[in-house]
Amino acid sequence: MLKTLFPTLSRLRFTVQLVMLFVTVYGSVIVGTYMAGKISNALPALSCAYDQMNGGYCVLIPTQHILHHRIGEAIVRAQQLTFTMILPLLMSFLAFFAFFFVLGKAFCGWICPLGTLQETVGMIGRRFGFGLRRLEDDDLVAARRVRPVKWLLLLGLVFLLPLLTGLGVTPHSLGNPYCDICPSRVATSLLTGNTDQLALRVGDGWSFALGATADFLIGFMLVGALAIRQPFCRICPLLAFNALFQRLSPLRLVKTRHENCGQCRICSEACPMDIQEISLQEGRKAYTEDCTLCGRCAEYCPQDGTIRIKWGPITLFSSRRDYYKNKVRGEWPDGSVKPVRFMKRSEAGDGR
Template identity: 60%
Template structure:
């Protein structure tokens, strides 16, 4: 019974799960509470993949207005040079300012604590552990060529292609190409029993049709891959790239101090859902890598006191501790394998006849 109570004690991951559950309900179903019209006014610049195609959404991610503004505002206005005025600058400035205001407070934690697609991937990975699927980590060698993909997606599909559509060099259907392939468009809308986004628009032009096919294939791949690979889409997500640009300016950040045992340990990288090797080898600002989502697992599974922590400005919100590590590994391995609960029964006391 004592072991059961210890395993049921609050942990950072349980707190993150509660936050994920709450923000998942708000981002995917929040419009049911305030109405779809009011939900559109809550925010259109969330630093998380909260899909605008979800008809009962509680707020949209910043990638939606950025694409539309590249197409309908920046591109269209630049095509008419006499209108290159505040019609371009103000909307883009407001979008980025709203994004930065959100980001300044919680930073990259939006990825691990708020983003509904990130939450779905994490839950699928846990399901995969229950079903006995073999876990597949991404080795450091593959990360070198995988990491630039998110920057290419951000540059090409969020900025360049919508801008070309606004200038008239790309078809009108290219105004929001990232949304056409984003897995969140299909995954989260299916969770609201909306199957419309799953359908491929065969009557559309070739560009739109191609993006629709890619989007369906990508969504299916992400769902299947998440059963064995931790956070597969997060690794190429343009929101992760956008959040990485200003990660050091946010109040919430990851910190790591140099420690003599780190070279021989490496548990933090094994615990990291993004397989980040820098958290093992580096310290200081370099340990807070561009792929970090601030989930906090590296700090949870660090076996030494005060080495890895999460700070909000000068305040330490959570710091690694050996006692916490011992409690954490009783129920789960750093890689995410859940250990079975063992019930230890005390031997019955012997009674002696008088």
């Protein structure tokens, strides 16, 4: 039954993504208004606190809020760093990483509503034949040059500016700077029919500039995702936040060396984040900071057991040649779908 409904890992993942998109954007319709507060304590990396219909909110909100209102303000009062002051921040982090312990970076690849939206737009792009562009030396720009951006956003907009605002150094409108530029805030609130977050606050230069950045990003993402897979994920500070502790989660990507590695490179072609290390490296180096644990590399690896998704000692999914062969019959590694066949398929003509 399950095998019929979810013949591939991709099908299962996309189903989970759609369910979680519904839960994170409209969750309170089912579970009640206050569930955001409740779930946020246990599952703090869900959706956006700016939506009033969601089922829980993103960890970046309490992080900025606490740095701004707790730590910054307390330092201003020249108090010593007491347990009561740091406790809320610790609680947010601990709750986040309790959740993270189970799911690891799969939050990004399986649950994040913005990731699902980008992936859906990308599917439309592949369906309508928009050529795929990659973060590679001979195309847009090398992935390694983009990777630091998410760390800078995490450091500057999630940690530093809220703290400086709490200290009174920077204006109040810089208290939640990352949320103010986050395209997910705009996208998920628009999905509930609320245009407040798309509208820009006029009269305050900083608020206007930050909101304009968010709107520009969501516009860029909606069109750009037709040609680039997961454009915003590459600079998302939540991915950096997850990457900080990716080695602590039992859920991880495991790659072992095969003699063909680095030659066929189908796995990195299948990777929506254009991670080259997955085909060139092995072990810890193959599981990079950009990995979202979507599992496409394992699906498209034609070698038995070379790439696996493991939770502790348990192998959840392992690359297999026969699985790969079935997979490429319907979809190329880059996500392009093959034309619908009206004639009986010739088994011998398939495969790569």
